[in-house]
Amino acid sequence: MAEPTYEELKARLADLEKQVETKQRAGAIGFRVSEKGGVSVYGLGRFPVTLYYEQWTKLLDAVPDLKAFLEENKSKLKLKQG
Numbered sequence: 001m002a003e004p005t006y007e008e009l010k011a012r013l014a015d016l017e018k019q020v021e022t023k024q025r026a027g028a029i030g031f032r033v034s035e036k037g038g039v040s041v042y043g044l045g046r047f048p049v050t051l052y053y054e055q056w057t058k059l060l061d062a063v064p065d066l067k068a069f070l071e072e073n074k075s076k077l078k079l080k081q082g
Helices: 006-025 053-061 063-072
Strands: 030-033 039-042 049-051
Touching: 049 053, 053 063
Parallel strands: none
Antiparallel strands: 030 039, 039 049
16 A cells, blocks of 8 residues: 555645534534633634633632523523524
8 A cells, every 4th residue: 555645645634624623613512721721612602712720610619690690681692593
């Protein structure tokens, strides 16, 4: 079997990048540590949500209040269909 050419490898890499991009767009949520030490959440929207450790823990502690707020204001919120 012959070694793949540079162009074949380049095309294969492009295909793999498209597959990863498609997977990310399919609603899969992923996490990464940013260069500045924050935690970025991918998969919620077009751009990642990045907060620092203390911000995440503060937000997570407020989850019950956030859930209650969302339910109380559901009629005012724009909801995505599907």
